[in-house]
Amino acid sequence: MSHNILITGASGYLGGTILARWNNAKLPPYNTLYALVKTPEQGEKVKQYGAKPLIANINDHETVTQLIIDKKITIIYFLIDAFTGKHQPTLIKALGRVKQETNLEVHFLQTTGAKLFSRHAGIPNDRPLLDTDPELYDIVKNATPPHEFVIEPANANLNVIDISEAHGVRSYIFAPCLVYGRGEGFGNQISIQDVDIVRAAKKLRRVYRVDTDNPSWPVSHVADTADLYLQILRKILSGDAIGYGKKGFFLAASGSLPWNDVYAAMAKGLAKHNVVDDEVVMDADEFVLARMGEALGVPPSAVPVVLGGKCSFTAVHGNQIGWTAKYPPEHFFEVVDEEVDLIVQHLVD
Incomplete structure (x- = not known):
């Protein structure tokens, strides 16, 4: 039996770009790609990318759990609500049940932010902090964030790792950074x-x-960011060892x-x-x-x-698994006029 994949946040900037690049990624075989959406209208949109819509409210944990188990979903890409930890435990536990029933390895990818690995989160920044640092989990755990509102998202990442480990789920913590470029999806096309x-x-x-x-701050073009999501998935589907849990941090950045x-x-x-x-x-x-x-x-x-x-967080892990950014950091300056134009067009007061 091959993998069933669920992606959340399909109407978002990153999720939409991942879906738009999906077919050209030529991924190894899998069974079904599902997209969790809120409305039938969004459901119709995701179909054009070959995804089957699952219409549900992420807050309805009972329904979402049942969907994951019924559809035998083995890989979840979580791209919504990165700054709280209220939904992830439900999804991870459901994956654990699928593993028990199917004997397949199950995987949960959490989308977070580079802020959680910066001085804003109390992380030392006097040297490059590699996303492959074997002490990274402990560095985050032992940090004292200077801002109270950083504590919950930092803990959310640690909880994903801990709960996944307890339920036999392979977890990955994916950190986008200062992302730029026009999103390629059907929904939001601008960064944050x-x-x-x-x-x-x-x-x-x-x-x-x-x-x-x-x-300085790490930067990445949206296409490069989406391609790292897809490269991680490619490796998972191939059964390759890429590092997970406390060794499963990935920063998507071409430099700073x-x-x-x-x-x-x-x-x-x-x-x-x-x-x-x-x-x-x-x-x-x-x-x-x-x-x-x-x-x-x-x-x-x-x-x-x-x-x-x-933020001295430095991307190494992606390169180790075969991802290479196409756009160097300086590319931002080449396209900044287009970026500003795009934002001004989309920004509503």
Whole structure:
């Protein structure tokens, strides 16, 4: 019996791009691809990619559990609600039951964020932190996040690993970073992080720096990010050993860029669109941080978490399993005008 796969978040930026690239990925054989969707309309959309829709509310844990067991789903790609841990245990336990009934290896991939491996989460950043570091689980577990709202998503990743291990499920923690580029799916086609730069700049008519140093952050084109998701799946379907559980962390990044360079490039593009008064980037003071917080719907203290910070998390694991990013970090600067144009078109006040 071959694998049945369930993907969540098919209407999202990353999930939609994965589905759009699915057929060209030429994956090893599997049985059925299912997509968990909320509405019949979304169900019709996912069919064009060869996915069978499962219409259910992720909050209805009983129904979702039964679907996983009835459909004998053995691989789940979780791409929704990355910042809480309320749904993952249900899905993982259901996979554990499928394993008992089928004797197949079962797999759960959790989508998280690079923030959880940055100084925002209390992670040391004085050296590159490889996604293959054998101590990574313990580093995250022993960290003291300086912001309370980072604690829940950090714990969600640890819980995925622990609960999966307890139920015989192979888990993978997948961290996108500053992702850019037009999404290829049927739903959301814009990223989150650089969109927030635009959202804040639009309200204040200027781009502001939120850090006093010049920290860097990992970056990745959306196509490269989707391709790493697919490469992990390719290896799972092939039965290859790729590292899971405490050795199953993956960062999708081609390298890093200094935030100040990102702000400067975005400011130029935004000035061309008359979203900001000019392309000069200034330092944010307390008053500015408060206004930026209003634009982003977060308290002023959280603005630097949303729009800056240092992350020395470094992608190695993907390369080890045969993934290679096609777009170097500097590619962001080549397409920043298109990126700004795309965001401005899609951004609704």
